[in-house]
Amino acid sequence: MPKSADKFARFREASDQSLLVSFGETIEPELHANVVKLLRLLQAEPIEGIRNLHPAYSSLLIKFDPLQVDHAEVRTRVISYLARLGEAPLAAPREIEIPVCYGGEFGPDLDDVAAMHGITSEQAVELHCSARYIVYFFGFAPGFGYLGGLPSALATPRLETPRAKVPPGSVGIGGKQTGVYPLETPGGWRLIGRTPLTMFRRDESVERMNLLQIGDQVRFRPIAKEQFAEFVGDARGQ
Amino acid sequence: MKGILVQAPGLFTTVQDLGREGFGPMGVSASGAADAISLRIGNRLAGNAEGAAALEMTLVGGTFIFEQNAVIAVTGADFGTLLDQMTVPIWSSTQVKAGQTLALGSSSSGARSYLCVGGGIAVERFLGSASTHVLSGLGGFEGRALRKGDRLEIGAASSLPGKRTLSPQALERLRPRKVLRVTEGPQSDWFEDCAWAMLCGNTFRVSEQSNRMGIRLEGPRVPIDASREMITEGVSLGAIQVTPSGQPIILFVEQQTTGGYPKIANVISADLHSLGQLRPRDEVRFEQIEMREARALLREQEELLASEELIQE
Numbered sequence: 001m002p003k004s005a006d007k008f009a010r011f012r013e014a015s016d017q018s019l020l021v022s023f024g025e026t027i028e029p030e031l032h033a034n035v036v037k038l039l040r041l042l043q044a045e046p047i048e049g050i051r052n053l054h055p056a057y058s059s060l061l062i063k064f065d066p067l068q069v070d071h072a073e074v075r076t077r078v079i080s081y082l083a084r085l086g087e088a089p090l091a092a093p094r095e096i097e098i099p100v101c102y103g104g105e106f107g108p109d110l111d112d113v114a115a116m117h118g119i120t121s122e123q124a125v126e127l128h129c130s131a132r133y134i135v136y137f138f139g140f141a142p143g144f145g146y147l148g149g150l151p152s153a154l155a156t157p158r159l160e161t162p163r164a165k166v167p168p169g170s171v172g173i174g175g176k177q178t179g180v181y182p183l184e185t186p187g188g189w190r191l192i193g194r195t196p197l198t199m200f201r202r203d204e205s206v207e208r209m210n211l212l213q214i215g216d217q218v219r220f221r222p223i224a225k226e227q228f229a230e231f232v233g234d235a236r237g238q
Numbered sequence: 239m240k241g242i243l244v245q246a247p248g249l250f251t252t253v254q255d256l257g258r259e260g261f262g263p264m265g266v267s268a269s270g271a272a273d274a275i276s277l278r279i280g281n282r283l284a285g286n287a288e289g290a291a292a293l294e295m296t297l298v299g300g301t302f303i304f305e306q307n308a309v310i311a312v313t314g315a316d317f318g319t320l321l322d323q324m325t326v327p328i329w330s331s332t333q334v335k336a337g338q339t340l341a342l343g344s345s346s347s348g349a350r351s352y353l354c355v356g357g358g359i360a361v362e363r364f365l366g367s368a369s370t371h372v373l374s375g376l377g378g379f380e381g382r383a384l385r386k387g388d389r390l391e392i393g394a395a396s397s398l399p400g401k402r403t404l405s406p407q408a409l410e411r412l413r414p415r416k417v418l419r420v421t422e423g424p425q426s427d428w429f430e431d432c433a434w435a436m437l438c439g440n441t442f443r444v445s446e447q448s449n450r451m452g453i454r455l456e457g458p459r460v461p462i463d464a465s466r467e468m469i470t471e472g473v474s475l476g477a478i479q480v481t482p483s484g485q486p487i488i489l490f491v492e493q494q495t496t497g498g499y500p501k502i503a504n505v506i507s508a509d510l511h512s513l514g515q516l517r518p519r520d521e522v523r524f525e526q527i528e529m530r531e532a533r534a535l536l537r538e539q540e541e542l543l544a545s546e547e548l549i550q551e
Contacts, residue, residue: 014424015504016532018474027469039263054262054472054495061472063259066507066533067540138265139470139496141374145265146470146496183374202376206365210264 008034009082011075017066019074022059027148027176031058032136036215037088041081044089047074055137055214057148093134094216098180098195100171101228102128106194113156113173113190125222127151128192133178133218143182143200143210147218150178162188169194171220182210193222196231239305242355244388248300248342253359253378253390256289258367262472262495269369269377269492272450272514273350275412275543276314280354282549283311283331285399290358291368293384295351297517299342300384302353304334308392309356309399315348315515329404348414348515357395371492373451403550408542414515417523419508421532423477423501425468433461437478437502438524442486446518450492453516459484460502473497476505476513478524488513506532508539 012020021038024031039055042062049069054061064074102125103110114124133147155176163186166172170181172189181187182200199211212218223231244251254277257270271277271294278288293300299317312319312328319326320341326332328351334340342351361368361379370378379388420437442457464482473479477489479499488505489497490513503524505513516522527535542548 012424013422013529014472014501015474015476016421016507016529016536018472020424020471022471025469043263051259052262052268053260056471056496057469059471061262061474063262063474066536070533071529137496138263140265140494142261142264142266142376183376185373202364206261206264214263 009078011078013071014061018061018063019071019078020059020061021078024058027057027136029134029148032134034058034085035060035137037085037090038078038081039214040088040090041084045081047077050074056139057136057146090215091213094213096212096216096218098171098197098218098220099223099227099231100193100195100220101223101225102193104225106225106228107171107192109159109190110192113154113192116156117153119153124154124192127154128178129220129222131219135212135214135216135218137214138210141181141183141185143212145179145199145210145212145218147178148176150176152176154178156190158188159190162186166191167194169196169199171195194228196228239389241305241392242390243303243305244300244384244386244390245303245339246301247384247386247388248295249298250296251300251384252294252370252372252382253291253361253368254294254370255291255368257369257491258365258377261365265495266365267371267374267492267495268475269371269450270367271352271369272491273314273352273414273511274514275511275539276350276352276514277354278543279329279404279548280311280313280352281358283313283329283399283402283404284309284354284356285331285395285397285402286354286356286358290354290393291361292352292354292359295342295353297349298344299351301339301341303339304336306336306392308334309395310334310340311354311402312342312351313354313404314351315345317345317351318343327403329409331399331402345517349517350514355392356398357393360391360393373492400551405547405550408545408548411542412511412539414512415509416512416521417525418512419506419525419527419532419535420478420503421506421527421529423503424471425500426502428463428466428500429480429502430461433480433502434526436460437486438526441521441523444516444518444520444522448516448518450490452490452493453488453513455486455488455522460486462500466500468498468500470496470498473501474504476507476510477501478503478505506535508532508535
C-alpha cells in the first residue's frame with residue numbers, strides 16, 4: 001500500500017477548470033483499479049463544484065466550476081478520498097460475452113490484419129476470442145469502450161485514412177486495443193467483425209445505457225452470419 | 239399549426255443549450271453552444287432562463303416561418319436579419335407575429351449566430367440537455383442539423399418581456415478576441431521553450447477542417463518530440479493538443495472525452511466563447527497567462543454577465 005496519497009498520485013492543472021489526477025504513465029490493471037476506485041468514490045460522494053469526470057487508463061480528469069472551487073480545494077478533497085480508496089463501492093467485475101460475426105462484409109479488414117501478422121484469418125479470429133479483455137474506460141463516442149488485453153500478435157496500427165462511416169456494432173483493432181463501435185461514426189480502427197448486440201442503448205436509464213461498464217471483463221465469441229440475423233431479430237423483439 | 243417551420247436550414251444549424259455535463263464516464267461529450275455567452279444573453283433578451291435551447295447557425299443563417307406569435311432575440315455574429323423584409327437589430331428582443339418570416343443572411347464577421355425564442359426550442363432532452371451532438375447523432379432535433387421542412391416546437395414562454403437590448407458597453411467588453419489567452423497544459427513540460435515561443439510568437443490560421451469537435455490551426459509547426467508516446471487521458475475543453483506533425487488542434491465543444499496527443503496549453507474559460515466565433519481562414523494568436531489571472535478574468539466576465547446594467551429595458 002502507498003504511504004501517502006500524494007506520493008502515488010500526481011496532480012496536474014490541466015486547465016483553469018480541470019485537474020488531472022494521474023496514478024502512472026503506463027497501462028496496467030493495478031493503476032486502472034485506482035482510477036476506478038477514485039471514480040466510484042467521487043460518484044458515491046460527489047464533491048460540490050465538480051461538474052464532470054473523465055476516467056482513462058491510469059488517470060482521472062476532474063472538471064470543476066472555477067467560480068465555486070479552485071485547484072487547491074479540489075486537490076485537498078481528492079487527497080482525502082485517495083486515503084480511502086479501499087472503501088470504494090466496487091461492484092464485482094461482470095463477465096460479458098460479445099457474439100461476433102467475423103470477416104466478410106462485417107469485418108472487411110480481417111484478412112488484412114491476419115496477413116500483416118502472417119497468420120490465417122481463422123487464426124486471427126481464434127486469437128481475438130482467446131483473450132479476456134478488461135473495459136478500461138469509455139471515450140471517442142458514447143459507449144465506446146477501450147478494451148485492454150489484446151494479444152500482442154494482433155496489435156495492428158490504425159488505418160491511414162479513417163472511414164467516414166463505421167456501422168454500429170463493428171469490432172475493431174486500433175494499436176494494442178480492441179473495441180466495439182456503438183454508433184454509426186467515423187472510425188480509423190481496422191474492422192474485423194460485427195456484433196448484433198446494441199452497445200449503446202439511448203432509451204435505457206443512465207445506468208443501463210452502456211452495455212459495458214468500466215471494469216467489466218469481456219470475451220468475444222464467434223457466430224455465423226445466420227446467427228447474426230437471429231440475434232438482431234431477438235433484439236427487436238425485446 | 240404552431241411552432242417554427244424551417245424554410246431554409248442555413249449551412250449548419252443545430253439545437254443547442256449549455257450542454258450535458260457529468261456523463262464523461264460514459265464517453266458522452268458535453269456538447270453545447272459554441273459561443274455560450276451569446277446563447278446566454280440571447281435567452282435573457284427573449285425572456286428565458288440563460289440555458290434554454292436555441293438555434294445555433296454557422297456562417298450562413300436559415301429562413302424560418304413562425305406559425306405562432308413569439309419573442310425572439312438574435313445574438314452572436316451579425317448575419318443580417320430580416321423579418322418580412324424589415325431589418326431586425328441583433329442583441330435586442332423583437333416581437334414576431336404568426337405568419338411572419340425571419341430570414342438570416344450570412345456572416346460578415348464571426349462564425350455563429352443564435353436565434354433564441356421566448357419559451358425556448360422544445361425538443362426531447364437527452365441526458366438532461368437539448369444540445370445536439372452531431373458525431374453520435376444524439377440530442378437536439380433528431381440528433382442532426384436542421385433540414386428544410388423540419389418543424390420546431392416552441393416551449394411555453396414564462397414571461398412576455400418588453401423591448402430588451404444588450405448594453406453597448408457590455409457588448410464591447412464581450413467582443414470575441416483574436417488573441418486567445420492560454421494557461422499551461424498538462425504536458426507543458428514535454429515542450430521545449432522554442433515550442434512555446436512558436437505558439438505565442440506567431441499567427442495561426444483556422445483551417446477549413448475545423449468544426450465543433452476541434453479547431454485545427456495552420457501555421458508554423460510547433461516542435462514536438464514525436465518519439466515520446468503518451469497514453470490516452472481525459473481531455474479538457476479548449477485544450478491545445480499538438481499532433482506528431484506539429485499541428486495544433488484546439489479541442490472544442492463536441493470534443494471526445496479522452497485523447498492521446500500531448501497538450502501544450504489550454505484556452506482560458508473566459509475566452510472559450512471567442513473560439514465559437516472563429517471562421518475558417520481567421521487568424522489567431524496566443525498569449526500565455528497565469529492560472530490565477532485566468533480565474534480573475536472569468537470572475538470579471540461573470541460579474542459583467544450578472545450585472546443589472548447588462549440588459550436595458
